[in-house]
Amino acid sequence: MGFKEKCFKKSLWVFHMSAGSCNNCDIEILDCLTPKFDIERFGMKLVGSIRHADVLLVTGIVTRKLLPRIKEVYDQAPKPIVVIAIGACACTGGMFKDSYTFKGPLDTVIPVDAYVPGCPPKPEAMLAGVVKFLNKK
Amino acid sequence: MGKKTLVPLGPYHPLLEEPEFFKLYCDGEIVKEVIWETGYNHRGIEKLCQSKTFEQVFYVVERICGICSTSHPFAYANAVESIPGVEIPERAKYIRSIVGELERVHSHLLWVGLAGHFLGYNTVFMWAWKYREPVLDMFEIITGNRNSYAMFTIGGVRRDISPEQAAQLLKVLDEVERKTTLLVGAVMDDPVIHARLKGVGILTAEDIHDFGAVGPTARASGVDIDVRRDDPYAAYDMIDWKVITANDGDVFAKAEVRLLEMYESISIIKQCLEALKKTEAGDIKVKVKEIPPGIGIGHAEAPRGEVFHFVKSDGGNSPVRHKIRAPSFTCIPTFRRSCVGGTISDAAIATAAVDPCYCCTERMSHVYDYTTGKHIMSAAELIKLSQEKTKNLKAKLKV
Numbered sequence A: 001m002g003f004k005e006k007c008f009k010k011s012l013w014v015f016h017m018s019a020g021s022c023n024n025c026d027i028e029i030l031d032c033l034t035p036k037f038d039i040e041r042f043g044m045k046l047v048g049s050i051r052h053a054d055v056l057l058v059t060g061i062v063t064r065k066l067l068p069r070i071k072e073v074y075d076q077a078p079k080p081i082v083v084i085a086i087g088a089c090a091c092t093g094g095m096f097k098d099s100y101t102f103k104g105p106l107d108t109v110i111p112v113d114a115y116v117p118g119c120p121p122k123p124e125a126m127l128a129g130v131v132k133f134l135n136k137k
Numbered sequence B: 001m002g003k004k005t006l007v008p009l010g011p012y013h014p015l016l017e018e019p020e021f022f023k024l025y026c027d028g029e030i031v032k033e034v035i036w037e038t039g040y041n042h043r044g045i046e047k048l049c050q051s052k053t054f055e056q057v058f059y060v061v062e063r064i065c066g067i068c069s070t071s072h073p074f075a076y077a078n079a080v081e082s083i084p085g086v087e088i089p090e091r092a093k094y095i096r097s098i099v100g101e102l103e104r105v106h107s108h109l110l111w112v113g114l115a116g117h118f119l120g121y122n123t124v125f126m127w128a129w130k131y132r133e134p135v136l137d138m139f140e141i142i143t144g145n146r147n148s149y150a151m152f153t154i155g156g157v158r159r160d161i162s163p164e165q166a167a168q169l170l171k172v173l174d175e176v177e178r179k180t181t182l183l184v185g186a187v188m189d190d191p192v193i194h195a196r197l198k199g200v201g202i203l204t205a206e207d208i209h210d211f212g213a214v215g216p217t218a219r220a221s222g223v224d225i226d227v228r229r230d231d232p233y234a235a236y237d238m239i240d241w242k243v244i245t246a247n248d249g250d251v252f253a254k255a256e257v258r259l260l261e262m263y264e265s266i267s268i269i270k271q272c273l274e275a276l277k278k279t280e281a282g283d284i285k286v287k288v289k290e291i292p293p294g295i296g297i298g299h300a301e302a303p304r305g306e307v308f309h310f311v312k313s314d315g316g317n318s319p320v321r322h323k324i325r326a327p328s329f330t331c332i333p334t335f336r337r338s339c340v341g342g343t344i345s346d347a348a349i350a351t352a353a354v355d356p357c358y359c360c361t362e363r364m365s366h367v368y369d370y371t372t373g374k375h376i377m378s379a380a381e382l383i384k385l386s387q388e389k390t391k392n393l394k395a396k397l398k399v
């Protein structure tokens, strides 16, 4: 088990950052909080500031204007931090890869630990992604 | 007047789902000026559309905004089909309207939840989002995906609605209708919500005309506009429904309009499902061979207001120009009237009241030199320009 996985055995605090997304992935992340999926039963919760977070969920292509801000947010994060790329946009750029504002994909900007593909990934897929990452040997 | 304090909101702020930047200039508690900085989420979609075929553009415009991911394909379909003048089958019209209205239901529920969250009513947030889930499940059953439905195509829709699905949908709608009544009761009868929302963020009909605001924002101020009635498309002129308006223009009126609109949407879907029985199953698409040269204009009423698409074709297989205007583009500037003069604590709900969607609205700004007509984009170029000005001044003043 790696160092990172060892650090994150207990309740994870999650910060969500949109790096130029279409809102869909973001809404599905919020959906994880609501009664049907309710990740709060595992002690996970969304926090308002990156300085409190264990996990950084990033959605969206990295746009030109957001590029420096994303780096800044990552620098402000307490380390170690788990970065999860949510959605096709963050993983590869998806259908926006030819756009003139595309400066990603995310893993060329900040180190990424896990990828959850899908457009948008279902809340179940996001939960499965986190669980898989934590069970990684 | 005293000193003005700047309160920055964003680009990453707990209040905002999307990266946006607001500057609130305040004097004490009172907001004096709101400045909105855009462009963070700009993904160059109009340009991207020009490199896709007419068919593929549907899936790009769907991803402009995830919440109203059917209104953009709707408007685009109206625009593109108006070039060759295609008449789509009646069944496809009904299915389009069903998907459009189902989306309105889920979008309005989402708004009610978020508004509740902003006010500190997290129970309302949880409730509304819980009742939204069956609608999303229904979307998954009908279209194959919870969001981004990929339902529309040129000349019709891609999937039919079977009688079994229709029966299931009816059951879900009855449930949602009951829950809506519950939410309406929770909002309309609560004295605290009255105190928080009445008289807050007022927009008069004049403000609406000044800014060109659309959708529920306009209707809550007594401006009776709705594309579905004023320029009917899909099945909206074949069924019986009414446009909801309110007169106060405050946040409460906007909540009222949205909540009551959900009943209308549910009734529209029910009528469409009834009408589906009379049309032949499977007749959902006409073949469109080519898009001739010409321009097409289409609009649709999204949950947030009028979406407008302009498509220009030169007879090839992709648009040569595609212009999109989303409702938030005209609704967001109304913040300058609705927030100014109120307290900072009301600014959150006054901005949320128009249900702003920033990814729809994103624009890129170009700075360009008047004398040469050249675009100046980078900071380095701007600095160079500034330095040049100083140099010229120095030469003029001979120092």
Ligand code: SF4
Residues within 6 Å of the ligand: A020, A021, A022, A023, A024, A025, A059, A060, A061, A086, A087, A088, A089, A090, A094, A118, A119, A120, A121, B063, B066, B148
């Ligand atoms: S992956 Fe799909 S749903 Fe997610 S932000 Fe990108 S386009 Fe939107």
